[in-house]
Structures are given as structure tokens and as C-alpha cells.
């Protein structure tokens with residue numbers, strides 16, 4: 001086995017799990033290393049998405065072309081997310097976790113109520129400097145798309161300086177990303193061992209049927225559904241593509257954050273996966289926030305599991321409602337750890353289930369978050385490759 005960063009990252013995950021499980025006291029004391037690595041990744045996000053989206057849109061070349069790419073991107077996002085939710089609903093109905101399980105329910109964790117109007121208004125920045133400062137990815141994307149489209153309307157003389165500026169910024173950010181990527185094995189080892197030491201693998205046991213349902217459904221979506229789409233639409237070998245971009249998937253697993261993984265997804269998909277700058281720069285940042293197959297699938301399973309715990313029989317109509325709201329919730333969820341569980345309130349509300357049960361699944365949420373985030377990022381990477389073709 002070659003000792004490149006990808007393989008070292010895989011080893012780091014395995015040793016990180018063992019280290020966290022067997023030497024939790026030490027693992028708990030080295031959180032700073034993982035946090036430092038995460039901070040470096042986050043440092044890249046804002047300038048990188050700003051530059052990469054601009055360069056991608058200007059590269060696409062015109063509003064008409066952009067419409068075409070945008071429509072295809074959303075068709076891909078929506079259909080893969082729908083397939084993921086359907087898979088979740090099928091698997092959870094087959095395994096039926098939580099039936100007859102008696103788990104004491106704590107008080108409802110404090111979660112802000114969801115408001116549709118805030119959700120819609122949240123796309124538009126009232127002050128772009130504020131959005132950049134807060135790292136509001138969706139707002140930055142919205143503004144950058146408009147700015148790039150406006151730039152396309154300028155005369156060549158006015159357009160080129162701006163285009164050169166963003167293009168150079170983008171290249172410099174990619175070099176910076178490469179430097180940070182070199183630290184991945186150390187960062188991942190630290191992050192994983194900390195999570196395992198803090199949560200303890202035995203926390204998974206009481207809820208094992210639920211955990212199994214989530215991991216199984218995510219596994220089928222990631223190893224059968226998505227690769228089939230890649231194979232048929234891009235005529236690319238899924239195994240080969242995975243081995244080219246696996247660093248990003250492993251990092252998504254370790255950080256449980258699509259956003260923190262974004263710099264690496266952009267880098268590996270272009271440099272190793274052969275995805276064009278245009279597709280990687282546009283599809284990946286957008287996908288990291290709106291295309292979350294893993295999260296959507298997880299929401300549907302979690303809600304049906306909670307219904308079982310509460311002894312509520314869900315009708316077919318209610319399962320359709322879950323399908324719709326789980327999809328919406330996954331679009332609304334930010335690419336940060338635990339975002340999915342916050343959005344769960346919307347799905348619970350639509351079928352009238354109490355929020356208190358969130359405290360039951362919260363225990364295992366971080367570990368499941370790692371699996372769903374890896375699926376989210378894998379879905380984005382496949383999307384970039386498919387739409388590139």
C-alpha cells in the first residue's frame with residue numbers, strides 16, 4: 001500500500017477509532033489538534049467559494065448556458081435526494097426499529113422553530129460583507145452568481161480585470177487548500193479519536209436496530225444507487241472515481257461537515273477526478289448546501305423510528321408527507337455537524353410527533369452524522385462528474 005495522503009487518512013480513521021476506544025482519557029485531551037485542522041479548513045471556505053463560483057459561472061459563458069446547467073443540477077439534486085428518501089422509507093419499514101422498545105424520553109432539546117418565510121429570505125443577503133463575515137454559504141452563492149452574471153454583461157475591457165482577479169484568487173486558494181490537505185491524516189486521527197472517546201461506541205448498543213437501518217440504507221444509496229447513476233450517465237467506473245476522490249469522502253466522514261470538506265472536494269475532483277473547473281466550482285459549493293441525500297434519508301428513518309417509539313402508526317399519506325418534508329429539510333440544513341437533527345423538527349411537526357423524542361436519538365447522532373455527511377459529499381462529487389459529462 002502506497003503511503004499517500006488518501007491511504008494515510010484511511011489508516012488515521014482506523015487507528016483513531018482504536019485510540020479513542022482504548023485510550024479515551026488521552027484522546028479527550030488532544031481535541032486542540034482536530035480543532036486546529038478544522039479551523040484551517042474553515043478558513044478556506046469563504047474565499048474559495050466566492051472565487052470558484054465566480055470563475056465557474058463566467059466560464060459557463062452566458063445566462064442561457066447557466067440556465068441549462070442550473071436546471072440539470074437541480075434535476076440531479078432532486079432526483080437523487082428523492083431516491084435516497086425512498087430507500088430510507090423502504091429500509092426502515094423492513095427493519096422496523098423501535099417497535100416495542102421502551103426508552104425513557106427526556107425533555108425536548110431547545111430548537112428554534114422553523115419558519116418558511118425566514119427560510120426563503122435566508123437566501124438573499126441584505127449586506128454581502130455581513131454574509132462573507134458570517135460565512136453564510138447560501139447567501140454568498142446567491143450574490144456571487146448574480147455578480148458573475150452581471151460581469152458577463154460588461155464590455156471585454158471592463159470584464160477581464162475582474163475575471164483575472166477572481167481567477168488568480170481561485171488558483172491561490174487551491175494552492176492553500178493543497179497545503180491544508182497534507183495535514184488531513186493528523187487532523188482526522190484527532191477528530192475521530194475524540195468523537196469515539198467522548199461518545200463511546202457502546203452508546204450505539206441500545207439503539208442498534210435504528211443505527212443499523214440508517215447505516216444500511218445509506219450504504220445501499222452510496223454503493224448501489226449513486227454508482228449506478230454515475231455509471232449510466234457519465235460512463236465512468238464508480239470504483240475508479242471513488243479511489244480518485246476518496247479523500248473528500250473520508251474527510252466528510254471525519255468532520256461530519258460538508259462545508260468544511262468543500263475545499264478538499266473541489267481540489268480532489270479537479271486534480272484527481274478529472275472534473276472541469278466549471279463543474280467543480282459551481283456544482284460542488286451549491287451541492288454542499290442544497291444536495292444532501294444522506295441527511296434526507298436519515299430524516300425519514302429517524303422520524304419513522306420516532307413514530308414507532310411513540311406507538312404511532314403512520315398512514316401512507318403521512319409517509320408521503322415525510323418524503324416531502326425530509327427533502328425540504330435536507331435542502332435547508334447547513335453543511336455543519338448536527339444540522340440535520342435541527343431540521344428534524346419540521347418533519348416531526350408535519351406528522352404531529354412530539355419533539356421530546358429527539359433527545360433519544362441525539363445520543364447516537366454524531367456517529368450517524370459522520371455516515372450521512374460522507375453520503376452527502378459522495379452524492380455531490382458524483383453530481384459534479386455526471387453534470388460535467
Ligand code: ASP
Nearest residue numbers: 257258295335336339340
Ligand atoms: N452534517 C451534515 C453535513 O454537513 C448535515 C447533517 O447534519 O445532516 O452534510
